[in-house]
Amino acid sequence: MPDISPASAVAAYGGTARAALDSASAMPKRGLAAPDFGSMLEQVGKNALDIGEKAESLSAKAITGQAEMTDVVTAVSSAELTLQTVVAVRDKVVTAYQEIMRMPI
Numbered sequence: 001m002p003d004i005s006p007a008s009a010v011a012a013y014g015g016t017a018r019a020a021l022d023s024a025s026a027m028p029k030r031g032l033a034a035p036d037f038g039s040m041l042e043q044v045g046k047n048a049l050d051i052g053e054k055a056e057s058l059s060a061k062a063i064t065g066q067a068e069m070t071d072v073v074t075a076v077s078s079a080e081l082t083l084q085t086v087v088a089v090r091d092k093v094v095t096a097y098q099e100i101m102r103m104p105i
Contacts, residue, residue, distance in 0.1 A: 048082050055079035 055075040061067035 048086055051075075051082045052079045 055072075055078065058067050058072045058075045062069060062072045
């Protein structure tokens with residue numbers, strides 16, 4: 001597992017927080033109730049996939065010379081940070097599940 005610097009962790013957290021806020025604001029409002037957790041998680045997952053797909057399409061365009069290298073590097077870097085954040089969240093969820101399973105009943 002690659003080392004994650006504090007700066008990259010902060011940047012990844014900021015990107016994920018912005019994605020969560022963007023997805024939460026894009027959801028339809030149901031009175032005063034906040035969007036449920038499952039819907040928010042689904043939207044954030046879709047946003048992460050969109051970031052990865054954008055990086056892939058820009059990489060393909062760069063091979064044919066149709067995209068600027070700075071755009072490709074920025075998109076790939078964003079996709080990498082998003083993936084690192086998703087993996088970190090997944091690891092925390094698995095750890096929380098394991099802790100719950102170890103609790104005595």
